Amino acid sequence: MAKVPVQFRLNGSDRAAFADPADNLLTVLRRGLNDFGPKYGCGQGTCGTCSVLVDGELRLACLTLAASCEGASIETVSGMADGPNLHPLQQAFMEHFAAQCGFCTPGMLTAAKALLARNPNPSRDEIIDGIAGNICRCTGYEPIIAAIESVARGAAAGQRR
Template identity: 60%
Template sequence: MTKVAVQFTLNDEEQNEFVDSGSTLLAVLRGKLGLYSTKAGCHQGSCGACTVIIDGEPRLSCLTLAQRCTGRMITTIEGLTRDGALHPLQQAFMEGFAAQCGFCTPGMILAAKSLLDRNQSPSRDDVIDAISGNICRCTGYEPIIAAVLAAAEQMRAEMKKSA
């Protein structure tokens, strides 16, 4: 199969890879870069488990061709932890018991992060809208919605403190 060169920024690091043309970003993240936290669920864009952030937008990596990612900024769940400190969303998910089996968690958190980066004071409906493309079988969604709202509040408080 033809190999194509892709160059993108992944979690603030430059990545240069030769990948099979037509391979998805999901396949490259998991198969080539060994970043298994991006989950492979349905491979057809209906479960949201593979959600990553591309240039600020939540995107389904199973439907995104790797070669279309050249020049883009990609964030996976591995990119959220800074110097060992959890992102407020990760902390809120943990404290709010918003994960059970954990399979949907990386996608959920990235979909939520993309929302909070755009909207610091989301309503409950904003949160529901942001995670509506992500399927969860265990939690009943309620703890996830509560965790995202709690993280937003925490992030606003931190911003106030540093201002």
């Protein structure tokens, strides 16, 4: 099938790629644009490690057609840090030992970012709900939840000041 051009903003930069109309976003990000932040896990929308933000909305890149992202703004885990300065969630994941093998981490960080964007002060249950679409095969959910909780509490404390 003839390839079609796809243009979108990726982590703040205008990017373009030629994609098969049936290509999913994950394939275009990884193979077309060399953004290896989002991982290929199950390829069927179950594990969540390919999670990205499309116009601020949490999406599974493996189930999103790349062509449908024309003109969109896409954020991946690769764009979370500000140069050498880690995003507060990344910092908290480090401090809480929230990564073991690390394969789920890009999706967990992205899901957590989406959660805090729409709900800056989530309860523990809301955090669990926010990452319910992400599987951690090391079963290290507890430190991941603790890391997200610490950022939420820190942000809430910052608002009160």
